Amino acid sequence: MATVIIPTPLRKFTNNTARLQVKPGTIQDTVQELTLNFPDLKKHLLDENGKIRAYVNIFVGNDDIRDLQQEHTAVQEGAVVSIVPAIAGGSGNGSANAGGAVFTKEELARYNRHIIIPGFGMEAQQKLKAAKVLVIGSGGLGSPVLLYLAAAGVGTIGIVDFDVVDDSNLQRQVLFGVESVGKPKVEAAKKRLEALNPYIQLRLYNTHLNSQNALDILRDYDVIADGTDNFPTRYLVNDAAVLLGKPNVYASIFQFEGQVSVFNYRNAQGQLGPNYRDLYPTPPPPGLVPSCAEGGVLGVLPGIIGSLQALEVIKVITGVGESLSGRFYIFDALNFESRTFTIKAREDNPINGKNPTITALIDYEQFCDMRAVEEKRMKEITAKELYDWQVKGEPYQLIDVREPHEYDIVNIGGTLIPLGTVASHADEIDRDKKVVIHCKMGGRSAKAIQELEEKFGFTNLYNLKGGILAYIDNVQPTLTKY
């Protein structure tokens, strides 16, 4: 007879017997005898086709039958056959394949120029494939970040952006083309990135990142890349990343200057680097630092700085080289000068200093004193209220700030003044009656109102909430939606 050693997890199917006696023969005979005597063993040892399961190893003596004659391997008198379950796991999510990320022939060819770099190689490429990166903002910085991370083969990329593509974005947001204007940025980004690299997963968040959803969205990712253009979101992303213990690769741009750093990064020695609040514990007073929409930005600058941001994301994932953790990089495009400062954790950091005062996400609009300014200004009207005005014959002017090709698809009789041209057509907008401004979903019309109020002092403008889509849904469902 020969002896079969049953592994502990399977003994409940063999009446708690560890060693079973079987007749000599081949492994095939042994397995057949076992499953005949103990039918419950069958589904654990064999797959649907009756083949030995991939995660079950069978040894005769000290030799894996895969190195011998597979299931035809002889089991001689006195032999000891061991059934050995594959034991693996780890904190890394994703493929259960014990060998880490596995590449197809096509992927290996695609990533060849990475794999052949000494010190990068297959190992780094596998880490890229296994990695999940969340890119917050798919605008000026997000464009190069997303293009290069997708091209590099980062396995899972999440994109957060609530905005729609506007023609004025195309001066720097190289992810988009004319055909994307009017479409949600995340959708347009997905189309472009899928065309670039079909071997990666994209997850879209067509939403405002806020204190309610940030932790849930960030939680699933290994690395965060913050390319937002405003302080509330920057502090929100920083605090959420610190609370969740995720590295945050940060970049920002303004006019001719760009900045890059890596925050909240734990190095191979287990030391945690500083975060944004070690640099700026609190935001500057509102209005002191204008956004790009207000202050402008040279279109090529986000291309340079976003590429550096993508570089740091790749270094954080792969562990190759020295990341910018603990350092702050500034690039001045006008003088072509770069400076790198050292930054250190501060004891009075309000989120992870000695006595942290912030232990959960707060209201960042209020924290940055933005809400009072924004909300006081913008008046809104719902589609139902607009319909009431129409029914009652209330005098008003309707302005449509979408693009001509969108207007051709569907319109509700508004005067067409595309967002990029509102300033030069301000004289066509009534000042003595109510003016309702709409776009597809309400984002561009809000920008138009902001511009008209700031530059021309309008006070009679109403934003159609939810845009023409809300109007179609609530008032005229027979119209074409796009």
Next chain:
Amino acid sequence: MIIIDQRTRQLLIEDALNTFPDECCGFLFGREDRDGTRQIIDILIVDNAKAGDKTRRFEISPQDYMTAETHALEHDWLLLGIYHSHPKHPPIPSETDRLSAQPFFSYLIISVMDKDTTELRSWLLDEERQFEEEKIIDYQYT
């Protein structure tokens, strides 16, 4: 419930710290009461056999597994489960852990955030192949 004494806890944390930033792994031996309460008597530290990056994955070689089964039989102990560490991650099983998990085994995870911040939690597969937490009882020999 799984009972872990001070010395065993110390050995597990030491292995996790010594192996950091890689994942450590090994076996748990002991007894099981009629009510399912498990008591760890000894551990066996083995190499993380994962090829390539070991910071977020572990693998145990079949040879080490056979050694562990033999060790249990020789001492008349039960092979109760597997331990491994999650460097810089919480002691919660990942999807990778779940997909590769064996029934019956306790999966003890040691989280190492830094050298002073470690946490142990134990998990067991249920009938639906989902992990359920197994309460750890600390025990001090007196």
